Amino acid sequence: MASRNGRRHHQGLVPLAALLSRETKNEKMEKPTMQYGCAAQSKKGEDYFLIKTECLRVPGNPSSAFSVFAVFDGHNGNAAAIYTRENLLNHVMTAIPGGLGREDWLQALPRALVAGFVKTDKEFQRRGETSGTTATFVIVDGWTVTAACVGDSRCILVTPGSAVSNLTVDHRLEDNAEERERVTASGGEVGRLVIFGGIEIGPLRCWPGGLCLSRSIGDMDVGEFIVPVPHVKQVKLSYLGGRLIIASDGIWDALSSDTAARSCHGLPAHLAAKQVVKEALRTRGLKDDTTCIVVDVIPPNGSNPPSPPPKNQNKLRELLLKIKSRSSSRSKLSKKLSSVGVVEELFEEGSAMLAERLGTHDSTAQSRPGLFTCEVCQVDLAPSEGISVHAGSIFSTSSKPWQGPFLCGDCRNKKDAMEGKRPSGIKAA
Ligand SMILES: [Zn+2]
Numbered sequence: 288m289a290s291r292n293g294r295r296h297h298q299g300l301v302p303l304a305a306l307l308s309r310e311t312k313n314e315k316m317e318k319p320t321m322q323y324g325c326a327a328q329s330k331k332g333e334d335y336f337l338i339k340t341e342c343l344r345v346p347g348n349p350s351s352a353f354s355v356f357a358v359f360d361g362h363n364g365n366a367a368a369i370y371t372r373e374n375l376l377n378h379v380m381t382a383i384p385g386g387l388g389r390e391d392w393l394q395a396l397p398r399a400l401v402a403g404f405v406k407t408d409k410e411f412q413r414r415g416e417t418s419g420t421t422a423t424f425v426i427v428d429g430w431t432v433t434a435a436c437v438g439d440s441r442c443i444l445v446t447p448g449s450a451v452s453n454l455t456v457d458h459r460l461e462d463n464a465e466e467r468e469r470v471t472a473s474g475g476e477v478g479r480l481v482i483f484g485g486i487e488i489g490p491l492r493c494w495p496g497g498l499c500l501s502r503s504i505g506d507m508d509v510g511e512f513i514v515p516v517p518h519v520k521q522v523k524l525s526y527l528g529g530r531l532i533i534a535s536d537g538i539w540d541a542l543s544s545d546t547a548a549r550s551c552h553g554l555p556a557h558l559a560a561k562q563v564v565k566e567a568l569r570t571r572g573l574k575d576d577t578t579c580i581v582v583d584v585i586p587p588n589g590s591n592p593p594s595p596p597p598k599n600q601n602k603l604r605e606l607l608l609k610i611k612s613r614s615s616s617r618s619k620l621s622k623k624l625s626s627v628g629v630v631e632e633l634f635e636e637g638s639a640m641l642a643e644r645l646g647t648h649d650s651t652a653q654s655r656p657g658l659f660t661c662e663v664c665q666v667d668l669a670p671s672e673g674i675s676v677h678a679g680s681i682f683s684t685s686s687k688p689w690q691g692p693f694l695c696g697d698c699r700n701k702k703d704a705m706e707g708k709r710p711s712g713i714k715a716a
Pocket of ligand 1 (some may be wrong): 444666
């Protein structure tokens with residue numbers, strides 16, 4: 288159950304079960320502290336970032352604080368990047384039902400991120416402006432990190448012991464075969480730019496539009512198969528904490544994840560961000576807007592590891608465990624995993640299909656009985672108006688089409704367009 292990838296069987300590892308059976312004297316995890324820094328070099332003026340600490344889950348309650356760190360790399364103008372920076376957080380928050388406790392709130396977050404990204408895209412397109420943007424949006428709440436992204440502004444996690452893992456997926460046609468297939472299946476064409484003489488140049492792009500990305504916010508002049516549905520990953524750090532590096536492709540075109548992590552090793556966050564940018568410019572020069580946020584999640588002062596460090600801890604630190612179970616024993620297991628230095632993967636989903644991402648409602652999710660709201664844009668629906676996200680989809684065989692979540696007509700049209708079920712711009716009746 289704990290690991291589906293078999294890595295726990297590597298030679299030299301202490302069997303996980305043995306570690307977990309050790310008594311943990313202090314299972315309570317105090318909140319970590321946080322340090323962060325940001326550095327940027329502008330070339331086209333289309334990179335934007337957001338750093339917002341002290342956001343409150345419960346209005347007026349400082350103990351419910353969480354932080355947001357985000358990078359938006361605009362293209363064909365900066366309007367989409369600016370709009371997304373100003374509105375995405377709000378759109379995500381309004382998609383979370385009120386009155387949830389911390390654990391339930393964190394569990395509702397992945398779906399709210401999907402709704403918030405799609406709503407932001409829809410509202411921006413309504414303004415009739417061109418331009419698009421990547422969005423990499425990271426919420427840090429205590430030890431739990433939730434990263435959502437469209438585009439290629441990568442977020443990596445560096446854990447003590449120097450293991451580096453990606454919290455995001457690059458939605459770039461050049462490197463992402465799965466996305467190429469999806470775009471093609473939804474009616475787009477993928478190919479390189481052809482110049483005089485039939486010579487193909489540059490990275491793979493999708494047509495119409497010629498965008499190198501397969502997902503973004505905005506881009507209403509590009510096919511609707513360029514979707515705003517984010518890849519979302521949620522992890523719980525161990526008591527050792529970790530470092531997040533969130534950056535635009537100005538960094539990642541120059542540095543690998545490992546190189547970026549190594550280049551700033553040992554530096555405090557504000558210097559680390561500067562160092563990563565410096566390293567990228569040294570390697571490649573200033574070819575593109577280059578933005579980097581570094582966030583350190585630091586164990587609270589004076590807190591000791593709850594149990595003596597096991598001998599092979601360095602190897603264990605490199606484990607990312609996938610725990611899909613949401614059972615009641617999970618939180619106890621979670622504390623034990625943390626105490627042995629294991630980053631726990633709570634959630635990961637990257638499908639571009641809205642029906643898969645919004646799932647089915649459990650009985651508690653509809654906060655106002657008798658009233659249906661659109662799962663994406665949160666408008667109230669008349670009883671006859673809501674269309675189940677599952678209606679008429681391939682999921683209707685396994686799900687009940689009369690079950691929520693529900694979409695308004697507008698959002699249903701958008702969903703169909705994203706899935707290539709109707710030509711772009713033509714609305715269903
Ligand atoms: Zn809607």
